Amino acid sequence: MRKIAIIGGTGIYSPEALNGFEQKIVETPYGQALCNIGHMAGNQVIFITRHGVGHKTPPHKVNYRANIWALKSLGTEEIFATTAVGSLNPEMKAGHFVVCDNVLDFTKSRINTFYDTPERGVVHADFSYPYCPALREKVIKCLEKTDISFHKHGVYVATEGPRFESAAEIKMFAMLGGDVVGMTNMPEAILAREAEMCYTNCSIVTNMAAGISPTPLSHSEVVEAMGRSIQNMEKLITAFIAYNEPAEASCGCHEALKEFGGFKL
Numbered sequence: 001m002r003k004i005a006i007i008g009g010t011g012i013y014s015p016e017a018l019n020g021f022e023q024k025i026v027e028t029p030y031g032q033a034l035c036n037i038g039h040m041a042g043n044q045v046i047f048i049t050r051h052g053v054g055h056k057t058p059p060h061k062v063n064y065r066a067n068i069w070a071l072k073s074l075g076t077e078e079i080f081a082t083t084a085v086g087s088l089n090p091e092m093k094a095g096h097f098v099v100c101d102n103v104l105d106f107t108k109s110r111i112n113t114f115y116d117t118p119e120r121g122v123v124h125a126d127f128s129y130p131y132c133p134a135l136r137e138k139v140i141k142c143l144e145k146t147d148i149s150f151h152k153h154g155v156y157v158a159t160e161g162p163r164f165e166s167a168a169e170i171k172m173f174a175m176l177g178g179d180v181v182g183m184t185n186m187p188e189a190i191l192a193r194e195a196e197m198c199y200t201n202c203s204i205v206t207n208m209a210a211g212i213s214p215t216p217l218s219h220s221e222v223v224e225a226m227g228r229s230i231q232n233m234e235k236l237i238t239a240f241i242a243y244n245e246p247a248e249a250s251c252g253c254h255e256a257l258k259e260f261g262g263f264k265l
């Protein structure tokens with residue numbers, strides 16, 4: 001049995017398939033996390049709505065540490081996270097899915113580690129490749145069986161938000177090699193790495209980024225575009241949960257902190 005978590009970003013709040021899941025408030029040293037727990041395709045599945053019920057929590061206020069800690073304490077091994085993104089890359093158009101393979105982190109105010117107290121000590125996790133290669137492979141294999149337009153590679157630029165970016169910032173991110181821009185993949189990805197869980201992302205392009213888009217950006221544009229992709233994302237999530245074959249790629253996510261004696265709850 002796999003122990004899978006889905007972290008649903010903007011627009012991905014309550015997949016149909018979750019009907020009958022048990023809602024549980026999990027207490028963590030960082031606060032509470034609301035988890036929906038159930039079983040699908042022979043696997044334990046936990047669903048977390050990143051922005052909370054009714055999309056009330058902005059990206060810079062999401063309790064990333066509580067969410068990841070809660071998932072770890074429930075035994076999660078694999079995390080599949082969805083995010084809405086703007087695109088800097090003309091090949092990546094609205095409605096396309098991007099299985100990102102690297103990150104540029106421009107967040108500013110967020111606590112990005114579990115290791116910031118004398119009790120927990122000092123840890124420097126390897127983050128050369130932020131996303132688990134084995135989980136990325138599974139997502140790509142699932143996408144290949146659909147008619148969804150997708151990209152196997154992409155660099156995710158994480159911005160602080162909650163404002164959208166300026167046109168000059170987007171120009172800079174593109175020069176640095178960014179492909180898509182969003183506000184939530186960091187610190188989620190590094191916390192999952194510290195907690196020694198496999199983590200992957202599938203981004204949904206909802207708009208061309210600031211200055212590339214011919215019109216000013218709006219949240220309603222993002223939500224409406226997500227609405228058009230929800231069915232595809234639910235299809236992908238369901239296929240991912242049911243994909244019980246082992247990946248060809250191997251990963252060291254489960255021993256990411258070996259050098260430091262492993263992650264401890």
Ligand code: HPA
Pocket residue numbers: 084085086087159164165181182183206207208209210217222
């Ligand atoms: N910028 C940042 N986050 C986003 C965007 C964007 O253009 N679109 C969807 N999420």
